[in-house]
Amino acid sequence: MRGDWVDEFVTAEFLRLVGSVQTTHVVEIPGYDPEPELRATLAEFAEHQEQKGRQKSKHAAALWQERADALDTRIAELETREKVDPQRVVTPTGRTFTDEWTDADTTGRRAMLIEAGVRLDVRRGTRGGWRKLDTSRVDFTMTGELDPATEGMAVAAADTEAEANGTDVPPVPGSVARLAETTAEPVHTLAEPVTDPAREHPEPVAELVPERVPVLA
Known part of the structure; x- marks a missing residue:
């Protein structure tokens, strides 16, 4: 071919x-979730706290305190941040x-x-x-x-x-069919009684009396 x-x-x-x-x-805008970094910083701070008081020199104690303050500040900052969902901005050209x-x-x-x-x-x-x-x-x-x-x-x-x-063609998948509108005129069924004045009040029918016929001798 x-x-x-x-x-x-x-x-x-x-x-x-x-x-x-x-x-x-x-344009894809990434989201941000401070929770993972907050948990990691808290774990690091807890581990750092275990070393408190073990420093023998003033300089070491000062460095330990400096790191502890930095972690504490970072934790406070992360606690104020809110989660941001990712966004997808679509603009027509x-x-x-x-x-x-x-x-x-x-x-x-x-x-x-x-x-x-x-x-x-x-x-x-x-x-x-x-x-x-x-x-x-x-x-x-x-x-x-x-x-x-x-x-x-x-x-x-x-x-x-x-x-x-104006032709009747098979519907395309996904198309919407319009239902036929119902008529306002009522249609009586066979089981429904019909209100007919003539049937409600029928005229009296004369009683039939048998006629007497003479019998020949």
């Missing part, structure tokens, strides 16, 4: 799926992936594909004088952070096309 065919196919599929998606600038792809070189485009989790699986084909890429042999997949964005675009595009054509 020719390399230029693969490059053209991957480029076309990638831009078809995410070309109109806006790129973002992501106002540019699409098509813009970035056009301006990028080969290395930059390869980095975009790797970050998006693009993978192309190629199956074994038959020998012959192929003049173009046999698309039945390749499977293009993308499993990175852009995958949810492509699914949302596919759903929106399918809904728009169905609405424009």
